[in-house]
Amino acid sequence: MPSSSLENYGELPFSPVTAERATFLLRELDWGNHFIGSSMNPAMGNSDVYCYSLNGALKFLTQGSSRLGNLKGSTRTGMSWVEPLTFISWIRDKVGDAELADAIETALKEASDKAAASEATAKDENVDTAPKPLDPFASFGINELAPNIPFLQQISVISQCVGLRFMQLQEAVNAEESESTDKSAGESESEDQNKDEISTDDGK
């Protein structure tokens, strides 16, 4: 999971969230409400990955808690396969996070539109573009949301959205816990002070 602060990411595509709502969205789902992705890694071949939570999905999308596929200096690379539209439906219907589902849809569409615009510019300027992928590559992983970007870029966009949302939700929960800890520490201090006062009084 990402560990850097949300402050590095500018304006979030999500509205503020309460700790209670964040806790709900971060919950672990029951059997039957899980999402199955496919991990593709030369070291172990392909395997089904069962995601029971947003955190689980994020781990999967970034190649494990481990992120071993992205580990600097590692030779272990791997890919996470999800069918983007099915994944978005899972986020919306099972996790219950319509805002994240909408954000992924928007981000995919924007990335795709940007890619199309770049290609159009290149054509206008007679720039020699890379050869077109061969069939069935041309249609692989393409969906109505992102017709102009390859699959790995789609996964990258999805991962970033999920990662940002996860950090936002986690921070909301942490802030609540921190506030609660401060409050109880404050109360405890106050109680101790009262006890001291009582004790002092008794001493008198």
Added chain:
Amino acid sequence: MIARPSGCQGCVRNCRRNTDSGIGNESMCAASLWYSVADSLEVQVRAHDLMNRLGINGFESGLMPYLYNLYKMGVLGPGKQIDSQLPWERFGSWDFIESFLMSMADRTDIGADLADGSMAAFQRWGRWEEDTASGLAAWPNWGFVEHYDPRLEVEWSYGSIFGDRDINEHALNWHVHWMPLICAMAGEAPLLTAKELADTLAETTTLGDPMCFDYSEEGIYSDAKIKAVSWHRHYSRFWVQSMLMCDWVWPHLVEYGPTNGDVRGASPHYEPLAYKAATGLDLTFEEALEAGHKIFTFDRAIWCLQGRKPEDEVFTEYVYNVPTKAAYFLPIYKDGEWKYDTCLGRTLDRNKFEDVKKRFYEIEGWDPKTGVPLRETLESMDLGFLADELDKAGLYA
């Protein structure tokens, strides 16, 4: 945690890894991903270190997700059908995995069953039939977890089921599966077209027939495919398993970055030169394949003496009944054209596979009905004494 790859001198693969802390050093391949569900990278690599120290098999990377699914289903856990007092609610943590691995080492809790192997444990728990039929437990052959898709990449699955364990030999896998998959995912054109690839492999394997590399719904049951499976068994039995040439590199069938435009790899010319350099003996590539055939047939005779029958050489049910659901690029020949296909929605046809089995036995010189190596085959390999043993065991009756 910083890791750097390391490997044999001059190797481009560098399959090992060293970390700045030393934890997880030398952890490699499937074992390095065995506890990918860990809460952190540190926990993951510590788990691998402990697993290695305890001598626990790290190949079964599907084991932990499978067990957690049973826990989520309410089948496994405290007081459940599969009773386990391990801290499943802390799955992913160090204390969970430490207690899990120690339970296997000490044969306590569910570790008492798992220490005998996952298949034995699943059978003891009454889960084997149901879960291998649904694919929840994707263990296709000989009690080994799925490595590459047994419904599609059949050199791997046929090779395993007619051989032993999981072949774990990547000779063709890099070219037929990974090259097009990676290119497709990145939106790039494949480094070679499907036709160029099939033609190149036909030449560098010495098989001479591009149809050996057709993974279409017809192609995986063809005579050409059976020849490719046989070639793969013979090549790897000699050059990889006996001469110990690295599986990640050999056979070197395709060169993707040639300086002279020639994409043919170093095989089949390099291997005999290496053999000569090491032993001083002359050996042709064809003679090496014959030696591989001899080794494989020797193995086969032993398996038959141990009681193996054709009916043992079947896959678990999901291979025949559960369609593939993730894109799995392979070259196919369809309607007179070569192309790469995602191979979605495919299963292995049980009847066609049974027919492949008979034809594979035949091409190997084994009895097409029993799979027992024929006397004339063994004698032609100077293994007549094995035929005598098979005869004594009543296997020629």
